[in-house]
Amino acid sequence: MAEGQEEVKLLGAGYSPFVFRVKWALKLKGIQYEYIEQDVINKSSLLLHYNPVHKKVPVLIHGGKPIAESVVIIEYLDETWKHNPILPVDPYQRAMARFWVKFIEEKLAEVIRRALLAEGEQQEKEVMQARDALKILDGELKDKKFFGGDTIGFVDIVLGGISVWLGVIEEAACFKVSDPIEFPRLKKWMDGISELSIIKEAVPPRDTLVLHFQKLRQYGLAKAAKK
């Protein structure tokens, strides 16, 4: 059996923007897969077995072999199923896509995660950093329809999950990173991706998400207070 024809499973959690990225990439490739929802508080033996290092979703299992980390999974999907490419073909453009993905991971996703679990001055500091990152991304987008040009690419998928979730996390943790007026190009891009069926199909109802992130925040703050 060719590599691409082996069984594909995805360990995920509905509330996770990182799982959403992988679902989006799988959809773009038209790959059939079995989705297995995980409880990430009471972790299943399946999750611990397939992602012993981070014990987190998403985990893609292809022909029995696990891959963790959403951005690593997306590159794997793109190299294994070559149709509907997600990364550009040109090495320089690929490097640029990877540069922006790393930027989003470190300067936005991680910062928003910290803002969700912080209070007061510390939270304000994180919020300012996230705003700076959005400003830079707004500048990078220029007047392109997508970061990938005319079609959705690696950067769009990686940022897309975060941007859809940002409003939810802001509400759950009582902060505000972004006023759409400040970032007109990002706003237009966001409006564009919000129209996609994947957003409507794979993103849980807003109220459920807000409640989930409120719980996550309380859990995180209580844990930090104990230390």
Place this chain on the structure above:
Amino acid sequence: MAEGQEEVKLLGAGYSPFVFRVKWALKLKGIQYEYIEQDVINKSSLLLHYNPVHKKVPVLIHGGKPIAESVVIIEYLDETWKHNPILPVDPYQRAMARFWVKFIEEKLAEVIRRALLAEGEQQEKEVMQARDALKILDGELKDKKFFGGDTIGFVDIVLGGISVWLGVIEEAACFKVSDPIEFPRLKKWMDGISELSIIKEAVPPRDTLVLHFQKLRQYGLAKAAKK
């Protein structure tokens, strides 16, 4: 002129483990390049022009086009100059290499950077995290000669810079992450890479490095105290 034949320049700084990674990859590929040392406190207009987002070294300039972030540069080099491959060919093995590189970036390099700029309890917390990461890497290495198997690969290059620098940073910031006895396989791997000529050629004298990181620590602590 074919892509690989255009002029290659590297903006670097002798004390940087991230620049060292790129020098190592360039050497493995046998790529000729012009090295331009940068002052990263008083940043040159060249550096600001070529890396406006992070304003940091390393920056590779190939045919006039800049690429920042050491791990992005290494993948670019590997995709542009295909001889002496750094990443494996098989997509699953490539994903595993990228997984570990991301792990090293987030759970070790970033943690050691924070430990360098922290004191007291906060520093202890970072040191414990770095130790956990080393333990996991020791387990992953198993009895392989290199993370890449019999030859040096992506993970070896990315971890190599850090491991060579770790002792220096420990001395400069008065902490101790690693006792080699705890990590026998990593110790053996370290001994192996320490023998390489690249280490002897590209790593500055230890005393100079310690002094540099002591200054960096004082600068960082003073900056944090002002906030």
